[in-house]
Amino acid sequence: MRQAKQPFQFVTASYLIRITRDRAMTLEELARILHSCSEASIFHHTFQSLERQHYVSFSNDFAQWALTACNEPPLAEELAAIDLRDCTSIDDLRKSLTSRVDGYILDNASASTRRAFENFFFCEALEFLVNRDEKAMNLAELEEGIRKMSLQTVHHHFINSRLRLRLQTNDFSNWIDTSLGLPELARRVEGIDIYVNTLDGLREEILQVIHPWIDR
Amino acid sequence: MMVDAKPAASAPSPIDDYAAVVGASEIGELRVFARQLQGRRVKMVNSTAVGGGVAEILNRLVPLLRELGVQTNWEVLTGGEQFFAVTKGFHNALHGAPYEGGADWMDIYLATNEENRRRMTFDEDYIVIHDPQPAALVEARDGSKGCWSWRCHIDLSHPSLEVWNFLKPYVERYDASMFSSPAFTQGLNIPQYLVYPTIDPLADKNRELEPEFIRGVLERFGIDPERPIVTQISRFDRLKDPLGVIQAYKMVKRHNDCQLVLAGGAASDDPEGQTVLAEVQEAAQGEPDIHILSLPPWSYLEINALQRGSTIVVQKSIREGFGLTVTEALWKKKPVVASAVGGIPSQVLHKLTGMLVHSVDGTAYQIRFLLSNPAFARQLGENGYQHVRENFLITQHLKRYLLLFLSFQQGK
Numbered sequence: 001m002r003q004a005k006q007p008f009q010f011v012t013a014s015y016l017i018r019i020t021r022d023r024a025m026t027l028e029e030l031a032r033i034l035h036s037c038s039e040a041s042i043f044h045h046t047f048q049s050l051e052r053q054h055y056v057s058f059s060n061d062f063a064q065w066a067l068t069a070c071n072e073p074p075l076a077e078e079l080a081a082i083d084l085r086d087c088t089s090i091d092d093l094r095k096s097l098t099s100r101v102d103g104y105i106l107d108n109a110s111a112s113t114r115r116a117f118e119n120f121f122f123c124e125a126l127e128f129l130v131n132r133d134e135k136a137m138n139l140a141e142l143e144e145g146i147r148k149m150s151l152q153t154v155h156h157h158f159i160n161s162r163l164r165l166r167l168q169t170n171d172f173s174n175w176i177d178t179s180l181g182l183p184e185l186a187r188r189v190e191g192i193d194i195y196v197n198t199l200d201g202l203r204e205e206i207l208q209v210i211h212p213w214i215d216r
Numbered sequence: 217m218m219v220d221a222k223p224a225a226s227a228p229s230p231i232d233d234y235a236a237v238v239g240a241s242e243i244g245e246l247r248v249f250a251r252q253l254q255g256r257r258v259k260m261v262n263s264t265a266v267g268g269g270v271a272e273i274l275n276r277l278v279p280l281l282r283e284l285g286v287q288t289n290w291e292v293l294t295g296g297e298q299f300f301a302v303t304k305g306f307h308n309a310l311h312g313a314p315y316e317g318g319a320d321w322m323d324i325y326l327a328t329n330e331e332n333r334r335r336m337t338f339d340e341d342y343i344v345i346h347d348p349q350p351a352a353l354v355e356a357r358d359g360s361k362g363c364w365s366w367r368c369h370i371d372l373s374h375p376s377l378e379v380w381n382f383l384k385p386y387v388e389r390y391d392a393s394m395f396s397s398p399a400f401t402q403g404l405n406i407p408q409y410l411v412y413p414t415i416d417p418l419a420d421k422n423r424e425l426e427p428e429f430i431r432g433v434l435e436r437f438g439i440d441p442e443r444p445i446v447t448q449i450s451r452f453d454r455l456k457d458p459l460g461v462i463q464a465y466k467m468v469k470r471h472n473d474c475q476l477v478l479a480g481g482a483a484s485d486d487p488e489g490q491t492v493l494a495e496v497q498e499a500a501q502g503e504p505d506i507h508i509l510s511l512p513p514w515s516y517l518e519i520n521a522l523q524r525g526s527t528i529v530v531q532k533s534i535r536e537g538f539g540l541t542v543t544e545a546l547w548k549k550k551p552v553v554a555s556a557v558g559g560i561p562s563q564v565l566h567k568l569t570g571m572l573v574h575s576v577d578g579t580a581y582q583i584r585f586l587l588s589n590p591a592f593a594r595q596l597g598e599n600g601y602q603h604v605r606e607n608f609l610i611t612q613h614l615k616r617y618l619l620l621f622l623s624f625q626q627g628k
Contacts (some may be wrong), residue, residue, distance in 0.1 A: 019398045021403045126628055149241055150245045152245075
């Protein structure tokens with residue numbers, strides 16, 4: 001079995017949600033706060049929301065609010081169409097969000113000050129990480145570790161890692177490529193769709209992609 | 217009063233038993249975070265050991281924290297009838313009703329808090345004070361080395377300013393606060409964290425029951441298991457609008473054959489309960505299919521059976537903290553019709569995990585809709601169960617507390 005140059009370090013990751021004082025009652029207020037709110041807020045309502053969106057229509061909180069509280073489905077679709085995989089920094093993401101909301105308000109002035117059905121409350125995620133004793137030196141150990149990790153840790157390694165690495169990839173693909181030297185497998189893992197899967201489904205799909213490569 | 221955190225009906229399950237519900241990985245990670253807190257001590261203080269959602273949560277949470285190695289004490293505020301009448305008024309006023317206490321309410325409140333402050337010690341590392349009743353205990357923090365948190369279980373979005381302006385200076389002396397929904401906050405100048413209340417899936421109130429047992433409980437209360445049952449489980453409190461539920465039921469009854477169950481108990485800190493119960497009994501007079509059940513606080517299995525035996529569960533609150541009875545019903549895969557107040561919209565995503573309503577008319581309409589569309593009702597129940605499994609089980613709650621304590625330890 002192919003051994004890695006560097007071990008994969010498993011962590012335990014979880015988040016505490018801090019409620020900020022910022023709240024938007026209209027699209028105009030959303031636009032204003034989006035320009036100035038903390039990076040942690042942008043992160044929470046886009047990356048973090050991917051772990052809890054099984055029942056709602058859209059994958060980020062801003063899009064969902066535009067739909068259900070403002071009744072502006074075209075804006076909701078525009079915001080939901082932002083693919084986090086194209087953003088390597090929160091600043092990129094903030095620009096994508098603000099340009100869409102600002103543009104929509106310009107074209108739909110009457111919608112911008114209409115009171116939403118419910119307020120948008122800006123929150124932030126505080127991340128807590130603990131390195132585990134377990135490390136992986138090959139694909140079998142990686143598979144075992146992924147099987148045992150909590151869903152929040154799956155989210156940390158597969159989704160949140162994109163920002164940390166400032167790369168358009170995830171922790172697993174990054175390690176598979178750079179430490180195991182398997183770029184094709186890295187590409188396939190990276191190709192898994194984070195938008196249409198639950199985290200349980202995401203984990204299963206990662207395992208299905210990795211498993212056939214273990215004995216190669 | 218020191219509480220031993222062992223409810224009469226059942227001892228808490230060991231932490232590893234929860235792996236069957238949430239997965240071994242989640243339990244393993246709780247242990248990882250708890251290890252970071254070894255040797256640290258916690259104190260929880262609230263105002264009642266029995267009855268009401270807060271006591272129920274603490275009865276499960278405290279033993280689990282201890283099992284994870286976080287030494288946790290739970291103490292209950294002691295006070296007289298006058299004090300609890302004042303704090304019941306606080307409770308209603310913070311939910312938006314005008315405060316109707318006597319002239320000396322501040323003195324009564326502060327005197328009881330002061331008596332309790334002298335009686336208790338606060339030498340733990342982390343002190344968590346629950347709700348307004350003991351909030352002024354924070355006066356003790358000057359001589360304490362610990363970090364103090366205020367856990368607010370109620371909806372503060374539209375408080376009576378008379379009461380809130382009195383309490384706020386005390387609250388802002390804490391190091392952090394916890395709320396059940398972002399909408400409940402008041403823009404405090406201390407950190408405000410989101411901590412959902414949760415249920416214990418292994419407690420007698422929520423665990424699986426044999427169908428024969430459920431049937432037996434229904435029959436014991438004179439409820440026909442063969443006909444549709446619409447149920448609201450709540451203590452008899454005006455904010456739970458039991459009279460509104462009876463009105464809605466009477467509107468439904470014109471179209472659908474069904475029974476109504478209103479079941480609940482009284483918490484020791486709620487002096488109004490008997491009055492409201494009498495009003496409800498009067499409103500139900502002459503309606504043989506309305507069952508008013510005043511249950512003792514240890515009726516966990518009976519409540520569980522009533523929920524599981526129901527066709528639809530209703531929670532027509534006017535104001536609500538989080539609404540754990542909704543969580544319980546969703547966990548049991550029941551279609552829920554509930555008011556869009558407090559923390560209920562976090563649980564009931566309209567037409568996805570239940571039906572949100574805003575009036576008696578709306579409540580009646582959605583009950584009729586679900587009684588007539590059982591396949592849709594079943595799908596709501598399935599979704600609701602998954603939603604609770606992911607967000608509102610006690611293991612998540614444990615993790616939030618561990619992370620809060622870690623945030624203090626790490627200076628975040």
